[in-house]
Amino acid sequence: MYGTTAKILRVDLTTGNIETxxxxxxxxxxxxxxxxxxxxxxxxxxxxxxxxxxxxxxxVFANGLLTGAPVxxxxxxxxxxxxxxxxxxxxxxxxxxxxxxxxxxxxxxIVVKGKAPxxxxxxxxxxxxxxxxxxxxxxxxxxxxxxxxxRELGDDKIRVLQIGPAGEKRVRFAGITxxxxxxxxxxxxxxxxxxxxxxxxxxxxNQRYQSLAYDAKTLMxxxxxxxxxVKENPLxxxxxxxxxxxxxxPLNTGGILPTRNFLQGAxxxxxxxxxxxxxxxxxxxxxxxxxxxxxxxxEVKVDGRESPYGGPEYETVGxxxxxxxxxxxxxxxxxxELCNAYMLDSISCGATIAFAMECFxxxxxxxxxxxxxxxxxxxxxxxxxxxxxxxxxxGIGDLLAEGSKRAAEKIGGxxxxxxxxxxxxxxxxxxxxxxxxxxxxxxxxxxxxxxxVVAHDTAFARPEAIQLKxxxxxxxxxxxxxxxxxxxxxxxxxxxxxxxxxxxxxxxxFFGPAPRSFIPPEDVLLSIxxxxxxxxxxxxxxxxxxxxxxxxxxxxxxxxFTRKDDTxxxxxxxxxxxGALQGQAMPRDEFEQALTILYQKxxxxxQTGLPTAEKLRQLGLxxxxxVISEQ
Amino acid sequence: xxxxxxxxxTFYMPGRKHSLEISLREPTPLREILAQLGIPLPEVALTAxxxxxxxxxxxxxxDEDQVKVFSAxxxx
Numbered sequence: 001m002y003g004t005t006a007k008i009l010r011v012d013l014t015t016g017n018i019e020t021x022x023x024x025x026x027x028x029x030x031x032x033x034x035x036x037x038x039x040x041x042x043x044x045x046x047x048x049x050x051x052x053x054x055x056x057x058x059x060v061f062a063n064g065l066l067t068g069a070p071v072x073x074x075x076x077x078x079x080x081x082x083x084x085x086x087x088x089x090x091x092x093x094x095x096x097x098x099x100x101x102x103x104x105x106x107x108x109x110i111v112v113k114g115k116a117p118x119x120x121x122x123x124x125x126x127x128x129x130x131x132x133x134x135x136x137x138x139x140x141x142x143x144x145x146x147x148x149x150x151r152e153l154g155d156d157k158i159r160v161l162q163i164g165p166a167g168e169k170r171v172r173f174a175g176i177t178x179x180x181x182x183x184x185x186x187x188x189x190x191x192x193x194x195x196x197x198x199x200x201x202x203x204x205x206n207q208r209y210q211s212l213a214y215d216a217k218t219l220m221x222x223x224x225x226x227x228x229x230v231k232e233n234p235l236x237x238x239x240x241x242x243x244x245x246x247x248x249x250p251l252n253t254g255g256i257l258p259t260r261n262f263l264q265g266a267x268x269x270x271x272x273x274x275x276x277x278x279x280x281x282x283x284x285x286x287x288x289x290x291x292x293x294x295x296x297x298x299e300v301k302v303d304g305r306e307s308p309y310g311g312p313e314y315e316t317v318g319x320x321x322x323x324x325x326x327x328x329x330x331x332x333x334x335x336x337e338l339c340n341a342y343m344l345d346s347i348s349c350g351a352t353i354a355f356a357m358e359c360f361x362x363x364x365x366x367x368x369x370x371x372x373x374x375x376x377x378x379x380x381x382x383x384x385x386x387x388x389x390x391x392x393x394x395g396i397g398d399l400l401a402e403g404s405k406r407a408a409e410k411i412g413g414x415x416x417x418x419x420x421x422x423x424x425x426x427x428x429x430x431x432x433x434x435x436x437x438x439x440x441x442x443x444x445x446x447x448x449x450x451x452x453v454v455a456h457d458t459a460f461a462r463p464e465a466i467q468l469k470x471x472x473x474x475x476x477x478x479x480x481x482x483x484x485x486x487x488x489x490x491x492x493x494x495x496x497x498x499x500x501x502x503x504x505x506x507x508x509x510f511f512g513p514a515p516r517s518f519i520p521p522e523d524v525l526l527s528i529x530x531x532x533x534x535x536x537x538x539x540x541x542x543x544x545x546x547x548x549x550x551x552x553x554x555x556x557x558x559x560x561f562t563r564k565d566d567t568x569x570x571x572x573x574x575x576x577x578x579g580a581l582q583g584q585a586m587p588r589d590e591f592e593q594a595l596t597i598l599y600q601k602x603x604x605x606x607q608t609g610l611p612t613a614e615k616l617r618q619l620g621l622x623x624x625x626x627v628i629s630e631q
Numbered sequence: 632x633x634x635x636x637x638x639x640x641t642f643y644m645p646g647r648k649h650s651l652e653i654s655l656r657e658p659t660p661l662r663e664i665l666a667q668l669g670i671p672l673p674e675v676a677l678t679a680x681x682x683x684x685x686x687x688x689x690x691x692x693x694d695e696d697q698v699k700v701f702s703a704x705x706x707x
Binding site (some may be wrong): 246 | 705
């Protein structure tokens with residue numbers, strides 16, 4: 001068996017028991033890592049309707065099949081559990097160095113069950129694994145904790161994955177960080193980790209991925225070729241130059257920059273938050289993830305000093321900037337630092353504060369509720385104070401720490417209308433009224449509103465554009481308008497969703513493979529085959545992605561999710577208030593018809609939105625047919 | 632005319648600079664200017680002429696104009 005260490009580390013924090021599970025080749029071929037492995041474990045080991053904060057919740061850290069390979073952007077691992085934010089399948093991916101280090105330590109995944117009686121951290125030093133006390137780390141910011149763990153263990157090259165004070169306090173959108181700069185932000189999985197009294201997992205390894213590969217020479221050759229391609233491909237070159245903050249101005253020009261809680265699509269002060277302002281005011285350097293030549297990560301100054309937490313990505317600039325009506329790039333950088341110190345998902349945090357600002361402007365929240373904070377759109381000082389209150393669950397922060405959906409239900413009145421969420425998770429900073437497949441992705445995603453379900457529509461609008469041409473090996477050849485739905489658009493969605501899901505199984509970043517970025521699909525396939533010796537076809541590879549999506553769908557079916565949950569916030573069916581797409585709305589009837597078409601393509605029942613028995617058998621998931629028959 | 636090329640269109644600009652100034656003696660089709668610079672028209676998703684959205688294929692620009700062109704933005 002090649003391309004894998006075939007070992008899973010299993011830790012029961014209640015008993016302190018530590019075990020090793022060895023995977024079989026048959027199992028590995030069906031569930032070869034990341035999303036697929038995590039989905040299988042959750043579906044088979046987590047009892048339905050388990051309280052996300054109960055010791056019985058299962059927390060999985062699963063490397064992708066290629067995580068740690070010497071191939072740019074193959075750095076990612078999945079964290080998964082039942083989400084306290086959505087109540088459904090929880091999942092979030094991160095890059096950085098922790099996943100590759102875990103592979104070098106000899107492990108494909110860590111499965112954590114139970115709850116430690118007192119705070120602990122896990123120390124994985126190759127095959128030596130130890131549960132250590134973490135009482136002295138509890139309540140402290142992430143930068144201090146990383147330094148303390150490295151000092152305590154006497155090795156500054158140890159990779160530290162951890163939660164922050166927000167996860168300890170069970171903020172429902174608390175995230176997980178590694179190396180302080182890479183984040184499993186979404187779905188509140190940091191709160192699950194906190195509920196288990198698990199502050200951190202420190203890892204050190206000394207193997208090399210090449211020793212696991214079927215054909216290391218070919219794999220190294222692909223890696224070398226891709227590293228050279230980064231500077232010669234316009235898409236990856238742009239990511240290297242500007243990082244994701246480069247998205248701000250073009251989105252604004254196109255009228256699809258979420259502004260003031262998605263009321264508007266253009267921000268009048270965009271010049272103060274676009275990349276040129278970011279570069280001039282806060283940017284200091286570029287950084288990267290393990291073995292990645294793209295180098296899209298940003299370093300910044302905050303309060304006149306180098307921040308230990310890296311710089312805000314586009315999502316963070318968008319969430320704390322235009323979506324809160326704020327044009328102070330320094331305040332946005334500070335908001336990013338606070339999120340990373342407390343370890344909050346910056347998307348959900350910014351979006352929840354934008355929701356609160358709209359509630360405040362409509363009198364649904366008052367100065368008495370906010371502790372005297374004038375929480376109107378544009379008040380950067382109030383925004384920064386609220387982030388800290390959320391991180392500590394104090395005052396208005398305790399309410400907002402529940403996420404916008406739960407907070408809206410408690411506030412009442414029109415508040416639920418202002419909560420821009422799907423399945424309880426806040427929308428990312430992408431406007432579906434200008435990119436309809438992004439809206440379909442928000443609706444059908446098993447983790448709630450997620451912007452990484454498919455490559456966005458705008459890539460495929462022009463017949464001769466490089467991204468459309470790069471998608472040809474996937475079977476996508478026809479240019480389609482971003483604001484369109486229907487049969488052909490849903491076929492595009494279906495293929496792209498399988499492809500993106502494959503990325504989450506294999507450990508590739510959204511900014512690696514075409515059509516979003518520079519790696520030809522053929523080279524993705526070649527990398528998988530060089531690692532494993534499988535000789536997969538493209539169709540077989542896409543089936544791996546589809547299988548993983550169906551596992552997550554089955555998990556949600558068991559928790560009571562159906563087609564009715566695949567929807568969008570009501571506001572998106574109304575017109576944008578300004579910008580290039582002023583007046584444009586998501587067409588409700590076309591949206592519902594598109595969902596029906598998509599379900600049929602996916603082999604899901606159009607009435608319930610659940611996979612059919614026939615589809616599950618086709619995917620080799622015969623054992624899971626009972627999951628749907630019990631619904 | 633001042634031209635700004637955003638997103639991955641900067642890749643095609645001379646010296647890979649995001650902006651440049653071009654002297655125009657007479658009104659000129661933007662597509663001719665983009666062709667001279669080597670910016671592929673299919674990659675141009677958005678064009679703003681003095682702040683107003685126009686089509687790159689048909690826009691006519693003058694010496695005093697400010698033009699911004701952007702590639703498709705893909706999120707992430």
